[in-house]
Amino acid sequence: MRHGRGIRFGRRRERHAARGSMEDHVSDVFDPVATDLGANGGGAGLLSELVEHLRQNRTALREEWARLITEAQLLTAMTAEEMFSEVTSVYDNYVAVLETGSVEALQDYARDLSERIIPRGVETDEVLGIVLLLRDVLARSLFEKYQSDFDLLNRVLDAYEPAANRIASTVAISFVEERERIIRQQQEAIRELSTPVLQVREQLLILPIIGVLDGQRARQLTEQLLRAIRNNRAKVVVIDITGVPTIDSTVANHLVQTVDASGLMGASVIITGLSSEIALTLVTIGLDLRKMNAVGDLQGGIEEAERLLGYEVSRSGEQAAPAN
Secondary structure, three states: OOOOHHHHHHHOOHHHOOOOOHHHHHOOOOHHHHHHHOOOOOHHHHHHHHHHHHHHOHHHHHHHHHHHHHHOOOOOOOOHHHHHHHHHHHHHHHHHHHHHOOHHHHHHHHHHHHHHHHHHOOOHHHHHHHHHHHHHHHHHHHHHHHOOOHHHHHHHHHHHHHHHHHHHHHHHHHHHHHHHHHHHHHHHHHHHHHOOOEEEEOOEEEEEEEOOOOHHHHHHHHHHHHHHHHHHOOOEEEEEEEEOOOOOHHHHHHHHHHHHHHHHOOOEEEEEOOOHHHHHHHHHOOOOHHHOEEEOOHHHHHHHHHHHOOEEOOOOOOOOEEOO
8 A cells, every 4th residue: 555655755856856947847747637637537526626625724734834834944034924924825826726737827826936035035945845845734634634545545646746746846946047037137237336337527428347357248338338328428438447457359359349339329439548468469369459549547538538528628637628
């Protein structure tokens, strides 16, 4: 007899819960349910009975699940009220997904859960842990209900096990994907903050670049600069690369493309802060330096920019004034 498996089955597939993408896993989520419950007829009725049992015992099962979550020290970043609200929502959605067997419903459930709990500081192992605990709580409840009929119990567990494991797998994958999406957004925000486009005066922008400049960052800087040129109606841009230790040929060519693109938008570009190493690199790779207006340092670049804008430049410390 296999009835003892109803309590222990949960440990077999946990190691595989986070593999693959969510789309790869959800297509066959409930095929075992449809096949097994319908094998001897009345499959829909048995599934409805199973779901009804989980709903009728909702309060007791939910409280048991919450108790196990607390004992396992999961969701510790949440308050008691937040955990109660989350436990209620997850339980109801879990049973609804079991009932409908809908791929779309499972995806929505997994994404919604991930989006709600990640901002609350929940870790990946915690979200997988609570889903696996719920799976086992429901399995034990089904065992207690059907233990007098081992054939029926085995049919129910054969159907429930793969579906429940697939839900856990999909939730874990969705959680990881959502966390990675948030990390990418944060990285983009950090990059933008680390390379601000500054407006010095009307029609004059400065883009100070600090740190390693790779192809991805160079493309982002170009997009950021072009938006700033359009939004500020800039006529001159000073790009200062004093803080850039070195660049390769790809980035150097991208820099030239940035100059060309800025020109198409009506803005002249002045490059300042070229180190001897970078200058040698540009010459070595055969870059046409005639396309670049290079000035020694940032101060000289600003003075040149003001001349291009028609300002009279004074070195006595007074602010440059428009030429008459």
